[in-house]
Amino acid sequence: MDALKECPLFAGIEPSQWKALLPCLNAQRRSYAKDEYIFRVDEPALFVGVVLSGGAHVIQEDFWGNRAILTHVVPGDLFGEALSCAGTDRLPFSVVATEASDILLIDYRRISRVCSSACVFHARMIANMLHILADKNVRLTQKMEHISKRTTRDKLLSFLSAQAVQADSHDIAIQFSRQELADYLCVERSALSRELGAMKRDGLLDYTKNRFILKTLS
Amino acid sequence: MDALKECPLFAGIEPSQWKALLPCLNAQRRSYAKDEYIFRVDEPALFVGVVLSGGAHVIQEDFWGNRAILTHVVPGDLFGEALSCAGTDRLPFSVVATEASDILLIDYRRISRVCSSACVFHARMIANMLHILADKNVRLTQKMEHISKRTTRDKLLSFLSAQAVQADSHDIAIQFSRQELADYLCVERSALSRELGAMKRDGLLDYTKNRFILKTLS
DNA sequence: TAATGTACGTTGCATTTGCAACATAGGAGA
DNA sequence: TCTCCTATGTTGCAAATGCAACGTACATTA
Numbered sequence: 001m002d003a004l005k006e007c008p009l010f011a012g013i014e015p016s017q018w019k020a021l022l023p024c025l026n027a028q029r030r031s032y033a034k035d036e037y038i039f040r041v042d043e044p045a046l047f048v049g050v051v052l053s054g055g056a057h058v059i060q061e062d063f064w065g066n067r068a069i070l071t072h073v074v075p076g077d078l079f080g081e082a083l084s085c086a087g088t089d090r091l092p093f094s095v096v097a098t099e100a101s102d103i104l105l106i107d108y109r110r111i112s113r114v115c116s117s118a119c120v121f122h123a124r125m126i127a128n129m130l131h132i133l134a135d136k137n138v139r140l141t142q143k144m145e146h147i148s149k150r151t152t153r154d155k156l157l158s159f160l161s162a163q164a165v166q167a168d169s170h171d172i173a174i175q176f177s178r179q180e181l182a183d184y185l186c187v188e189r190s191a192l193s194r195e196l197g198a199m200k201r202d203g204l205l206d207y208t209k210n211r212f213i214l215k216t217l218s
Numbered sequence: 219m220d221a222l223k224e225c226p227l228f229a230g231i232e233p234s235q236w237k238a239l240l241p242c243l244n245a246q247r248r249s250y251a252k253d254e255y256i257f258r259v260d261e262p263a264l265f266v267g268v269v270l271s272g273g274a275h276v277i278q279e280d281f282w283g284n285r286a287i288l289t290h291v292v293p294g295d296l297f298g299e300a301l302s303c304a305g306t307d308r309l310p311f312s313v314v315a316t317e318a319s320d321i322l323l324i325d326y327r328r329i330s331r332v333c334s335s336a337c338v339f340h341a342r343m344i345a346n347m348l349h350i351l352a353d354k355n356v357r358l359t360q361k362m363e364h365i366s367k368r369t370t371r372d373k374l375l376s377f378l379s380a381q382a383v384q385a386d387s388h389d390i391a392i393q394f395s396r397q398e399l400a401d402y403l404c405v406e407r408s409a410l411s412r413e414l415g416a417m418k419r420d421g422l423l424d425y426t427k428n429r430f431i432l433k434t435l436s
Numbered sequence: 437t438a439a440t441g442t443a444c445g446t447t448g449c450a451t452t453t454g455c456a457a458c459a460t461a462g463g464a465g466a
Numbered sequence: 467t468c469t470c471c472t473a474t475g476t477t478g479c480a481a482a483t484g485c486a487a488c489g490t491a492c493a494t495t496a
Contacts, residue, residue, distance in 0.1 A: 063379035063388070063432055070363075082359070085352030092383070112345050126344055127330050133351035134303030140358040141300070145288075147365060148404045150454070151482065161281035165310070170281070178444060186366045188484055193445050195482090209444095214281055368484070369452070396474060406454055411475050413452090427474095439496075445489085452483070459476070466469080 003052045004104075006076035009128050013121055021121045027106045032056075032097040039095040045083040047105040051075050054101025060093040072098070078132070084108035085133060147186050152195040155185045160205065160212055170214045177210075221270045222322075224294035227346050231339055239339045245324045250274075250315040257313040263301040265323045269293050272319025278311040290316070296350070302326035303351060365404050370413040373403045378423070378430055388432045395428075 058070045146158040182189040206213045276288045364376040400407040424431045
């Protein structure tokens with residue numbers, strides 16, 4: 001159960017308090033074998049899953065049956081939280097254990113409704129869930145702003161500008177490798193390198209490794 | 219105040235109950251003139267705004283001072299909810315009234331914490347906020363799956379496949395005009411038309427107007 | 437030191453895309 | 467019916483991009 005310490009849903013709740021909390025949530029701990037399904041597509045989205053040990057793939061099949069791995073979750077990670085909170089009727093994806101795993105399943109309705117014993121942990125857990133969803137929201141929105149640009153140059157400028165504004169400096173260090181930045185911006189790594197070189201030539205910016213210096217227009 | 223009827227944050231709460239609720243939230247109703255700032259960039263993100271009348275632009279300036287309009291909000295719309303729930307310290311955007319407007323400002327901390335009088339509306343309002351954030355989350359994630367594809371064809375296939383899976387049919391009607399679909403997928407309208415024609419020629423699908431028929435591979 | 441692996445930049449080439457301009461079809465209204 | 471307007475399809479062309487292949491620099495390890 002140590003994974004709960006790192007789970008943002010349980011932030012601010014001490015391990016000593018879990019004993020009281022978990023029954024109150026009617027949380028079920030279940031073990032899954034490798035390749036066993038934890039959630040299956042089209043099931044009702046009733047549960048929030050927390051990985052206690054092992055790992056799982058969140059997978060989705062398109063209309064033609066092509067499988068895509070959306071994310072891989074590891075101990076401490078949540079899955080299914082947005083869908084159950086949104087009240088989606090049926091899950092649009094499946095979750096499959098990639099190794100022997102322990103999963104904590106929590107009925108979302110037990111989280112969102114204050115329990116009869118009015119336990120104080122509910123309030124904290126709800127605040128945590130709000131924070132988790134809002135945070136993901138902000139990150140998704142930021143990323144969307146960048147990748148909705150049509151050219152690699154504009155995506156880069158959007159990304160770097162946001163970093164500069166956040167750091168309040170024209171001199172910024174980014175946390176991505178080139179490959180990671182290319183993946184984040186949904187472009188080819190080589191196209192990214194090529195465009196960065198072109199931008200340097202055009203006098204828009206300077207860089208060495210992960211340090212970028214944006215130039216003001218002159 | 220009629221706009222609150224359409225505001226998802228107040229869903230399930232009757233107008234007759236507002237009188238008790240609003241003071242409890244310490245909600246402030248303020249009027250703004252055209253072009254007056256409601257939120258200013260770098261302010262602490264403490265309030266959720268609800269447009270009661272009028273309208274406002276959510277605007278952002280990049281590192282070079284270029285302004286971008288992120289959204290336009292109208293009566294019943296919320297703004298600032300994700301940032302205040304996420305506990306962001308400073309707002310990354312400004313909000314400016316585009317006409318004379320009435321705005322309801324609610325301190326987020328009053329929403330997230332159960333009030334001393336333990337009023338029952340808080341529970342509903344928190345559930346509403348969870349729903350709003352989760353819903354936006356799901357929509358953003360779906361859109362991200364489509365536009366993270368590198369080619370127009372792949373974006374279209376991703377979008378149409380998702381529609382088909384959701385409708386559980388290979389014969390689907392979409393809610394977008396061509397221009398709207400192009401904007402949603404972040405491509406040119408003409409490139410979209412061109413690619414749709416190419417896909418029809420290639421036998422991937424058929425369409426007339428907004429009705430699309432996906433073909434299974436043969 | 438030599439060998440190996442990894443990250444990053446560079447380049448040629450075919451394809452895709454943006455962009456602009458124009459064509460066509462259908463609907464609304466005079 | 468005729469005209470205007472909007473939505474959509476079409477096309478030429480320049481520019482951007484994906485893709486693959488290769489070169490270089492640097493670090494790690496045998």
